Amino acid sequence: MFQLSHFKGGLVLDGHKKISTSSAIKPAILPARLTVPLQQHIGHTPELLVQLGDQVLKGQCIAKATDGISASIHAPSSGRVSAIDEQAVAHPSGLKALCVTIETDGKEQWCEPSALKQNYRDSSNQQLLNIISDAGIVGLGGATFPTAIKLQSCEPATINTLIINGAECEPYISCDDMLMRERAKDIVLGIQILQQVLAAKQTVIVVEDNKPQAIQSLQQALQKQAIDNIDVITIPTRYPTGGEKQLIKVVTGKEVPANGLPADIGILCQNVATAYSVYRAVYLDQPLISRIVTVTGDAINEPANFEVLIGTPMNELIAQAGGYTANIGGLVMGGPMMGFSLPNDTLPVTKACNCLLTRVTEDTRQIPAQACIRCGECAEVCPANLLPQQLYWYSSSKNFDRAQDLHLFDCIECGCCSAVCPSHIPLVQYYRFAKTEIWAQEKERKKSDNARQRHEFREARIAREKAERDEKLRLKKELLAKKKIEEEGQQAAVDPKKAVIEAALARVKAKKDNTTEKPKNTDNLTPQQQQKIAEADQRRQQKDNKDEAT
């Protein structure tokens, strides 16, 4: 049915998957403390719903998605909110971010089921989307883009092909593999919901040929339920086939236009784990509060897959997997090609955490980079068909314009180029550096444009005010001159000195009466600024109150 195609470049890598697939998915223990970061997805931080000391139930929404791109966050277990503060999170920067810490009570008490409890087939698309949105489901393949938004963003009935991504091309990671092996039926149910929402004409589950058991169990599940509008496609194992655009190219032979979305060519991709989460949300009314995490690598004693509550500290998970071997050298969240190394193992598991990869000391030592000899090996393997070494050249010399001309932003950071570089140049880091630098410059430019406008506005205002003042002064002078003539005519008896003092006193009084003078420059404000002003006013009020109180 499908004429398989292939993408240019890529690598055939050693899978290392068997390490973690020998045992079934294990449920992870309930930790005493769950640290749930509010920002676990691409987009805006959701709005906090709980306060310090609140009792929460398992599955209770603790942060609600804002407008635009955002996703809700739920309590992974029941307990008490013991802290709402900045905690170290799993991010390449190692910086802190706002987290809700829950001290679990061990009761695992679920919150009230929602009102909607009917067969999904009777539900409208909007109802289903609401369920998916309320469940805080995000793409679990790694991008963590809110799923409901992705589903909503495509025009109705424009999706010809729904591709369920079970490729899982990165070495070591096996969470999707295990999920497909053990919960194929649930995945298929989830897919059917997606099918209904999208009204997709055809649906395929794509799995790399190094996961025969997963393929088999998926096919069995489809047969058992006599589903004939979903196909399982086996594709050759090649990194990075699991990349959305590469996968589409392999399955359909079509290239997603650069700067475009798969939806533009009538295709939508969802990860198998995402489909499974959709099933859980719709059938079981369970939001996304746990995920399968592969704990693997060469420096762990009992590698396996675990079903882990979001917010679980990684070290507890590691301990459950038998702990590190003696030569532990590093910990990576994600796969060896695209994951990032973690500064320590006490960070919480998030929705994006598909794998914890332990690395032995020998592998973590830095090979010093040598000069680029322009061998072109990187260009050979680049799946985005870019010229990595020229991008490197321009990124390292901060010639960002030229880097963008060479399509820097089409780079998917798959790491193939770095992996094959004989000079061991950390190419991907150069691209990441250039990308973040360009974003920052763009922001900077917007800010400076804004500053220029405000500066010009201010100059104009000062000029205007000066002109007004001069005009007033002129009028006053004229008036005075007139008065003088009059006074001279009248031969005034009033002491002029006294008059001056009196006038000054009057001015002071007038000023006193007018203490609540309107602040300057409050015209042309954005809503955000107004909000800030309001906040400041509030603080001012509080301060005044305090002053009064004391």
Place this chain on the structure above:
Amino acid sequence: MSADYQKISQDGLWTNNVALVQLLGLCPLLAVTGTFINGLGLGLATLLTLILSNASVSAIRHWVRPEIRIPVFVLIIASIVTIIEMLMHAWVPGLYNILGIFIPLIVTNCSIIARAESFAAKNPVLPSVIDGFMMGAGFLLVLVVLGGLRELIGFGTLLDHSYLMFGETARSWTLSFADGYRGFLLAVLPPGAFIGLGLLIAGKNYIELRKTKHQTVKLQPVIENSSTA
């Protein structure tokens, strides 16, 4: 005033050297510096042109309207160069034959119009003449050094063909260094000129760098003294 002249001289000979810093007039510079004497000949011709053109441009600077400034300068320079060319043809024909096209090409040597524009057109006659002399001398110096270097490396001789300029008595001036030296043609060929000029520029930059380093080192104790005082 004397400090001014010192600055003009320093500019022309070193800090703002036509060939090493401004990189002007490279075409004749690279083409004729095969030997010391060739360099000297063209250098003198350029020097003379620079002095005369600077002097005349400076003398007439008040009468020339801006819109015809350039044409007038070009006219002056072209006239001077043509006259010099004829004089050379008449009195040093040997050298004239060797330098050939590069004498009329002095007209297009950007350094001359650049000096006219940037200095002579804004300054009185005397400083302009000094400036012309110093700039020309700086150029001459580079021509001679490069010519000498290329001749030395390329042929193993120095001052060969001096008779073209100084008459028959100069035939014996030729210095020959290693006997049986096979010659290193690269130095005499155009690429050698480029490499040689590059090395001269590098050498100049190196000296400057050393100088500034030296200065900062020198400055250090002064600061220390002041702080302890």
Place this chain on the structure above:
Amino acid sequence: MNRQVLITALVLTLFAAIGGGLVSYTEQSTASQIRVNDKMMLLHSLKSLLPAQRYDNDLASSAISIAPHQLLGTTKTSRAYSATKNTDTVAFIFNVIANNGYNGKIYLLIGVYTDGSIAGVRVVRHKETPGLGDAIDENRSSWILNFNQHSLSSLTEKQWKVKRDGGYFDQFTGATITPRAVVNAVHNTLLYYQQHKAVLLQATTKPVSPKE
């Protein structure tokens, strides 16, 4: 406004006139010297081909026109100069082009005594490889002097070749083409002289205007 434009034009004209005037004055005052120089240059190279005691005429003014000829390698009318002593013609100097040099034409001056032997050969202009083919230049090596005194009778037809081709003359290491071309050109000139000797001798006995 019109006045301004006129002044501009006037100033420029003035400078053009002054500049032009100076140039033309110099030109007039140096013209004679330049003519003398050019003649001296020519004489200098002609003189180097003949020992001074062998002739007593003004070589530069003795030019005769030679029709283009294959043996001289010429395609246009060229000049030859005749040397005389006591009104007897003693030698001719030909402008010869060797067309088969390594990098194109080699321009030669070849002096031939009336008895058909070589007085001297000089390279006027060439583009041969520096350091290799340019050994034909007198400034570089004395190879070119090897031709002196040789004639069609002193060497056989076969000997008028470079050694590599079985002839009499050396080639220089690594370069055969250039010496071969020069030897060939000298040989051809002798042949030409042999064929046109009578005409040439006749031409010089009549007064020939040096300007032709």
Place this chain on the structure above:
Amino acid sequence: MITALLILSILAAVFGLILGYSSIRFKVEGDPIVDQIDAILPQTQCGQCTYPGCRPYATAIANGEAPINQCPPGGEATILQLADLLGVEPLELNPENGEESGPTVALIDEENCIGCTLCIQACPVDAIFGAAKQMHTIISDECTGCDLCLPPCPVDCIDMVPVKSETTNWKWSMPVSNDSTPKAK
């Protein structure tokens, strides 16, 4: 000879007429390059370049009166862009004008603010609001970090704090380069 002179003179006259006419007819006013330079400058209006604002500095650069290395807030990036635009060699930032530091914003210690409005008058981009005898507040999104509000404050209640590094504005650093990596041109 005379003809040559005549022709030369006539040519000169003709071209002189053309030039004289053109100089009046095609006079160019204004200078678009100033706008381009101004667009590159960071618009902090801080005056560290010794000019009273970004635009005056841009004008000075365009007139060749100021070198391109006097803008500490813009730093190396700005100098590179200016060098690129003007086709000149990039220079090191002139230390006399200050050092390139990370972006900062002003923060008013609201406990100590006496509401004197002096800082409001100093702010070049109207990023401080408040009224006499009332506590002032910085609109941090608008603050360019120019430091100009510091000197006028009579109670030293304004601090310059670095812009907070968050996961959203965090930047990857350039890898520690081996010694042969080219320097920025």
Place this chain on the structure above:
Amino acid sequence: MQFNSATSSPHMMRDDGISQLMLQLLFALTPGAIAMFYFFGWGVVFNLIVAISTALIAEAAVLRLRQREIKNTLLDLSAVVTACLLALALPPLAPWWLTLVATLFAILLGKHLYGGLGFNPFNPAMVGYVVVMISFPREMTFWLLPSTINPAALGFIDSFNLTFFSQLPAAMSWDSISSATLLDGIKNHLSQGHLLSSIDTNQQLGNLFGKLAGNGWEWINLCYLAGGLWLFKNRIIDWRIPLGLISSLSLLSLLFYLIDSEQYLSPSTHLLSGGIMLAAFFIATDPVSASTTPRGRIIFGAGIGVFIYIIRQWGGYPDGIAFAVLLMNMAAPLIDYYTVPAAFGKRDQS
């Protein structure tokens, strides 16, 4: 537990580095070098020794001067590769100082003046070659007859004296030892107005010509070809540059050969004489100075082929590989600029 997290992904890197690449390159050069030694004697070995030692010393010295790390840079073997390519391109009877000057220029001018490995716009070996080519044209003709037909083949001692002391063996002159290469000979032959078909009757040239493309040379080139194919098999070099070079040279020579087989050499002679295979697989493929885009590499190789043919046929030098390579080195950035491949998803757009 705390970890060092300074690294960016990917966390897998290849184990081998530049030095392994260079080592394989050197390995692939050996068959050709052995063939050269077989046909041209000890001079080849002396050239290699002088070039390699000069290159290493010069590189170490300049690294020290530039205050760079020395040991690892020397160990990347790029200087050795440059030296070997240069030594194999120079005439076997080249005096030691010629090889020394060429290598010095290659390392200093060709490589380090531009910033060292990775930054040189020109192929260093060819820079060195061209410097001595235009400076010492006489010495650059010091080739000799292949040993198979050379009645006066030199022994070790004679070669040693010749290379290092410029001492000719007793009773021998330069002209009796040195001989024009085939290409030079044919150029002479043609310039005398002879036809190619008369080569066989020319005793000396006929001898040189061998079976296919010059006695000895055909085997040397086949050895280089074998080494090159091995490199290609091991993915050390890109196939595009050799392909472009060989095909453009074959096409051009075939075209002219078909027009007039008496004036223009056959494609097989062109391909297997001189240093074509060395150039195609080892010199033109130097990635630093070559074009880097896929299409660009084909153009780059083809350009070299075209220039080689032009220089061979109509230029002043018998062979033009060095000039052709340098000319295309110069054009490489331009080629790269205009042959940027369409990024993923950009193919349908302009």
